[in-house]
Amino acid sequence: MGRIPDVSIAPPGPKAREVIAKDREYMATSTKCSPIVAERASGSVVWDVDGNSYLDFSSGIAVLNVGHCHPQVVEAVRSQAGKLWHFAGTDYYYEAQAELSRRLASSLPGDRKVFLSNSGAESVEAAIKVCRWHSKRKRFLSFIGAFHGRTMGALSLTASKPVQQGRFFPTMPGVTHVPYAYCYRCPYKLEHPDCDCWCARVIEELYLDTLVPPDEVAGLFMEPMQGEGGYIIPPPEFPRILRDICDRHGIALVDDEVQAGMGRTGRMWAIEHFGVVPDVLCSAKALGSGLPIGATVFRADMDFGWQGAHSNTFGGNLLACASAMATLDVISDEGLLSQAVRKGEHVRRRLQEAQTTYPLIGDVRGLGMMNAIELVTDTDAKTYAVKERDRVIELSYRRGLVLLPCGKSGIRLIPPLNIPDEQLDQGIDIIIRAISEVE
Ligand SMILES: Cc1ncc(COP(=O)(O)O)c(C=O)c1O
Structure with a gap:
C-alpha cells in the first residue's frame, strides 16, 4: 500500500543520515519520497544539513509560489x-x-x-x-x-x-x-x-x-x-x-x-x-x-x-x-501572473521538444507554471512508466533537482513563479538528461 521511502537511496551526507535515522525512529510514516534534509532556503534554492544545494522544482508541494523566504x-x-x-x-x-x-x-x-x-x-x-x-x-x-x-x-x-x-x-x-x-x-x-x-x-x-x-x-x-x-x-x-x-x-x-x-x-x-x-x-x-x-x-x-x-x-x-x-x-x-504565463510556455515548449526525441514522455501538459509530464513505456498503449518515473526523479535528485511525482507515472514541475530563467533552464536540462538516461 502506497509509496514506502526507499532506504536504498543513500542520503547525501552524514548529518542528513543522522536526521533521517531519528525521523524514522520517532516520526509516524507519512509520504516522504527523497532523503533531503533541508536546513535553509532562498528563492528557488534549498540547502541541506550537509551543505548540498538543490534547485527546488517542488516548491514545498506548491507552497512557495513567491520563492523561499521572500524578503518582503x-x-x-x-x-x-x-x-x-x-x-x-x-x-x-x-x-x-x-x-x-x-x-x-x-x-x-x-x-x-x-x-x-x-x-x-x-x-x-x-x-x-x-x-x-x-x-x-x-x-x-x-x-x-x-x-x-x-x-x-x-x-x-x-x-x-x-x-x-x-x-x-x-x-x-x-x-x-x-x-x-x-x-x-x-x-x-x-x-x-x-x-x-x-x-x-x-x-x-x-x-x-x-x-x-x-x-x-x-x-x-x-x-x-x-x-x-x-x-x-x-x-x-x-x-x-x-x-x-x-x-x-x-x-x-x-x-x-x-x-x-x-x-x-x-x-x-x-x-x-x-x-x-x-x-x-x-x-x-x-x-x-x-x-x-x-x-x-x-x-x-x-x-x-x-x-x-x-x-x-x-x-x-x-x-x-x-x-x-x-x-x-x-x-x-512582481507581476508573477504574467511571469507564470511566460515561463510556463517556455517549460512546455522545451518539454515538447524533448518529447520528439524521447517517447518515454507520453504527455506534456500544464497551465502557467503548473506543469507535468506523464511517462509511458509504450506511446500507443500509454503503459504507465512507474519505475522509470521514479528513476528520473531519483537521478534528478542526485544532480541537485527536487521533483515530486503525481498521478501514476507523472512528474510535477512546480518551481517558484519568480525562479530566474537560468535556473528554470538548468532544472529542465537535469530532467531531460535523466529521461535520456532512463530511456
Ligand atoms: C487540491 C488540494 N486540496 C486539498 C489539499 C489538502 O491540503 P493540506 O495538505 O494542506 O491539508 C491538497 C494537498 O495537496 C490539495 O492538493
Missing part, C-alpha cells in the same frame, strides 16, 4: 512577530484577518464571506460544512482522481490512490465519485471534441438520473486542474457544463484551489481560465508561503449566521495572515 514576506512576519502572535481571532477581532478576508472576498465576483483556517484539508472541511449548512442537503459529488485532503470529511472526497482511503473506511457517507475529464486517458475511451464532453454530461444524464437524487446534493467538489491525481487539465467546456448542472439543481460548485490557486497557473485562481464563477473556493498552500493558513471563500448568503456553528482556535493566525498579505503583495508587485 520575511519582513512582514518578523514585524508581526514582535507585536502579537495569538489572541484567538475567532473569538475576538484582528485587523489583519478582516483585511485579508476583504482581499480574498474581492478576488471573486459577488458578495463573499471568508472562513480562515490552518490547512487545505481544513478549508475543505469548512466548505463541506458551509454547503450542508446552507442547503440542508447531505450528499456530495466528487471526482475520481481528486485530492482534497486527508481529514475524514476531506478524505471522503479524495480518490487519487487506494492507500488514501485504505483501512479508514467508513469515511463521511454520501459522497459519489464520478470520472474526471482526463482526455489523455479518457475514462470513456472517447475523443475530444467528438465526445461532446460526455464525462461532464454523464453526471446529469446518468448519475443524477439514477443513483444520486439531485435535490439531496449539497455540493460538487472539483479541482480546476487535478493536482495529486496527475496534473490533469479538463477541456474548456468541462467546468462550464458542471456550472450549468449545479445551477439547474441548486448544487453548490466548490472549487478547490488549494494547489492550483494563488497565481500558480498564471491567473489568481485557476478557474478563471474557464470563465466559471464558483459558489465556494478553497485556498491554502501558497496563500501563506509556508506559514499554515487555509481560507474558504463562499457566497455571502451561504454564511452560517449562527454563532458557534463553525469555528477554530488558530485559523487565520496573525503570523500567517501577515505572510498571506505580503504574499498577495509580492504576486502583484
